[in-house]
Amino acid sequence: MSNKITLKEAIKFHGHLGPYLILGLLAGEAALKKLNCRKYFALEVKVWGATQKPKSCLIDGLQLSTGATYGKGNINKFDGRIIKVEFNNRENQKQLNLNFKNSLMKRLEKVKTHQEAELLAKQLSKTSHTKLFSLKLKALSL
Numbered sequence: 001m002s003n004k005i006t007l008k009e010a011i012k013f014h015g016h017l018g019p020y021l022i023l024g025l026l027a028g029e030a031a032l033k034k035l036n037c038r039k040y041f042a043l044e045v046k047v048w049g050a051t052q053k054p055k056s057c058l059i060d061g062l063q064l065s066t067g068a069t070y071g072k073g074n075i076n077k078f079d080g081r082i083i084k085v086e087f088n089n090r091e092n093q094k095q096l097n098l099n100f101k102n103s104l105m106k107r108l109e110k111v112k113t114h115q116e117a118e119l120l121a122k123q124l125s126k127t128s129h130t131k132l133f134s135l136k137l138k139a140l141s142l
Contacts, residue, residue: 005064014060019121024061030129031087031096040067044088048080093140104132
């Protein structure tokens with residue numbers, strides 16, 4: 001059985017299809033792979049700049065893709081001017097910092113209607129994370 005969340009499952013959980021939901025799914029999947037991290041308990045996630053809708057929809061995608069949840073206390077959100085996400089692997093002490101690329105931000109800013117948002121979400125779901133995010137991996141000091 002795969003741990004990857006399907007688009008149908010994500011929409012059922014979140015209530016609708018939108019670009020920030022998709023970006024959360026893609027970001028979480030990329031982080032787990034880059035950090036060589038197990039889903040659910042091995043990860044801590046911190047999110048900045050996604051405290052209001054529609055940007056906050058990113059957090060639902062992150063929860064679904066990583067298994068980090070508010071109930072377990074291993075995901076937190078903070079105010080910020082720009083969206084950035086920090087992923088910490090609790091088992092190997094590695095950290096991944098993720099930022100949205102400027103080209104992605106320009107695409108998101110052009111969205112004005114729900115129909116445009118759904119169309120962009122579908123396009124993003126078929127896009128490699130390397131075209132969407134800047135990733136920086138580092139080892140944490142003990």
